[in-house]
Amino acid sequence: MSTTVRAAVFSATGASPEIRDVVLPDPGPGQALVRMSAAGVCHSDLSLSDGTLPQTWPAVLGHEGAGTVEAVGPGVTEVAPGQRVILNWAPPCRSCWFCAQDEPHLCEHALDGTLSPYAELGDGTPVYPGLNTGAFAEATVVPVGALVPLPEGVDPAVAAVLGCAVLTGWGAVNNVARLRPGRSALVLGLGGVGLSLLQAARIAGADPLVAVDASPEKEELARSLGATDFLVADDDTHRAVRRLTGGRGVDHAFEVVGRASVVRTAWNAARRGGTVTVVGVGSHRDEVSFSALELFHQARTLQGCVYGSSDPVRDIPLLAEAVRSGELRLAEMITDEIPLEGVPEAFERMRRGRGGRSLVRFGV
Template sequence: MVKAVVVSGPHAQPEVRDVTLPAPGPGDVRVRIAAAGVCHSDLSMFNGTLAPGYPLVLGHEASGVITEVGDQVAGVGPGDRVVLNWAAPCRECWFCEHHEPWLCTAVEGVVSVPGGQLDDGTGVHTCMGVGAFAEEAVLPARSVVPLPDGVPLDLAALLGCAVLTGVGAVRNTGKVRPGESVLVVGLGGIGLSAVLGAKLAGAGEIIAVDLSEEKGKLALAVGATHFLTSHPKLAKDVRALTGGRGVDHAFECVGAAATIRLAWTSTRRGGSCTIVGVGKRDDEVTFNPLELFHFSRNLTSSIYGASDADRDVPELARDVIEGRLDLAPLVTHRIGLEGVPGAFARMTAGEGARSLIELDVR
C-alpha cells in the first residue's frame, strides 16, 4: 500500500489516499518515485478539459528508482535510476514505423488506465498510465528511460514532460537555427522550457511573453533576452525588437485562441508559428484566406515536442551534465504530496513555475 494523490471526480479536491498497486506483470516495472512535477495536464484531469476515469491517481512527470521487475523485462533492473515516459510508443504502428513515435496510435487519446485499488476496494485509474503523484508506481518497462549518472534525480523529473515538450518544440518541430529570433507566449513549465530550448539552439532575440509581470525574472533567468507583458497589440512591440519584421519562430504555450492569434500575428512573413499549448474544443481561431496567402507563414502544432524519449532524454541529460542546460530555475516550489492543491492554485493564478513534489530523492 502506498500514499497517492487521488481525485474522485471532476472538480473534486485532490486528497492523499492509501492505494494498493498491482504486482508487476510480465513486461512491467515497479518504481519508487523520487520526484514529480506538477503539470497543467494534471490540472486538466479534473477541471473539465480532459475526461479520465475516476477515481484517479494524478501525476505523469516523474523520476525514480526501479525496485522490482516482472518477467520478460530486459534492459533495466532494480536499482536503476529512470525518467518516466507517459507517452511510451508501441514501436509497431504506422506512425512509429515512419519515425513519428509521438503520434503513436497506442498513446493517442489515452488520458488514464486502470491500475490499483483504494483501501475500500474501489478500483482506481492512473493519470496517463503513470500515476506519479504517489510513493510508487507500476507501469510497463517501455515507459521508463534510464537516467545517466550526473543528472540530479529530483530535477530529472522535469525531463519527463515539460523539458521534452518545450525544448523539443524548439529543436524538433521549429528547428530553430543559431541567430534566429524566437517568441515564446505563456511561461508555465513548458513555456520556460521552450525559452531554455531557444537558448540551447543559439537563438538571437528570445522574447518571452506572459500576463504576469512575475514571470519576467524567471524568463530572463532561463535565457530570454526580452520580457513583455501580454496585451492585444503586442505584435507591434515584437516587430520593434526584430527590425520591423516579426520573429522567425513563435511558440504558443497557452492553448487559447487569443494567444494563438497573438503568436501568429507576431511572426514575420515566411516564419513559423508552432502551437504547443493544449486548448479547448470550442475555443475557435479564425484566419482569412488572404492573410494565409500573403504572409506565407507556417502554422503547425508540436505534440510532446515531437520527441522520442528514448532518444531525447539521454541527449538532454548530456546537456545537463555538460552544463548547457540548467533545470534548477524551472523549480520555484518544492512540496510534498499534500501540497498538490496549493500547486494547482498557484498554477491557476499564474504564479511561479514548476512545483516539484519531493518523495524519496537520494
C-alpha cells in the same frame, strides 16, 4: 502480495485531490514497480482535472516523474531493481503506422494504458492512471516501455522535469521548429514547458529571444534563462514584438499557453514567412479563425507540437549532455518544492499563472 502507498486521488472532474491510500498490485509481465523520488506538476494535469482532456475517475494524476525501480514483473530484462529511471507518459508501441514513420510521439497506442485501472482504493474501487503513469503517489506500476534509464550526471532530485516539460520544450525548438542560430524567437507563456522552451531556444542561438507572460514577476527568471527581452502580455503584445524586430515580427513564435487568443497573438507577432508552433494544450471548444486572404498573403506556417515530437529513448541522452555541460539548467525552472499534500496549492498556482514548475518531492 501488493503495495499500499499514499497518493493524490482525484475523484471527479473539478474535484480537489485527497491524499488516500492506494493499493498497487505486484508488477505483472512487462511491468515494473517504481518508487517515486519526484514528480513535476504539469499544466496537462490541470487540463485532465478540469475536463479539458478526458479522464476516467477516480484517478491518480501526475505524469512527469522520476524514481527507482523497486521490483519487476516476470520476463522483464529492460530495467532492474535499484535502477534510476524517468517516466515516459506516452510509451510508443514501436509497431503501428506512426511508429513505423519514425513518429513515436503520435503512436496509436501510446495512451492505451489510461483506459484500464492500474490500482485500487482500500475498498476495492478501481483507480485509473493519469496519462499512463499515476506519478502523484509514493510508487506506481507502469509498463517497462514507460521507463527511460536516468543518464549519469543528472541530479535525480530534479530529473523528473526531463520527462515532460523539458522534452516538450526542447523538442518544440529542435524537432519541430528546427530553429537555427541568429533567428528571432518569441515564447508566449512561461510555465514549466515555456521555461524549458526558452532555454532550448537560447541554446539553439535565438536572437533576439522575446519572452512573454501575464505575470511581471517572471521577468527576472526569464532573463536569467536566456530571454533578451521580456513583455507583460496585453492586447498590444504582437505590436510590441514587432517593434523589437524591425517591424517585421519574429521568425519563430511559440504558443505555450493553450488558448486561442494566445495562438492568435503568436500568429500576429510572426513575420511574413515565419513559423508559429502551438505547444500549449487547449480546449476543443476554443476556436481560432483566420481569413483565407491572410493565410495566403502572410505565407506563415502554423503547426502543432505533440510532446515535442520527441522520442524519449533518443532525446533524453541528448538532454543529459546539455545538463552535464551546464547549458540546460533544470533546478532554476523549479520555483516550488512541495510535499504530496501540496498538489492542490500547486494546481491553484497554475490557474493563477504564478511560478514556474512545482515539484513534488517524496521521502523528504
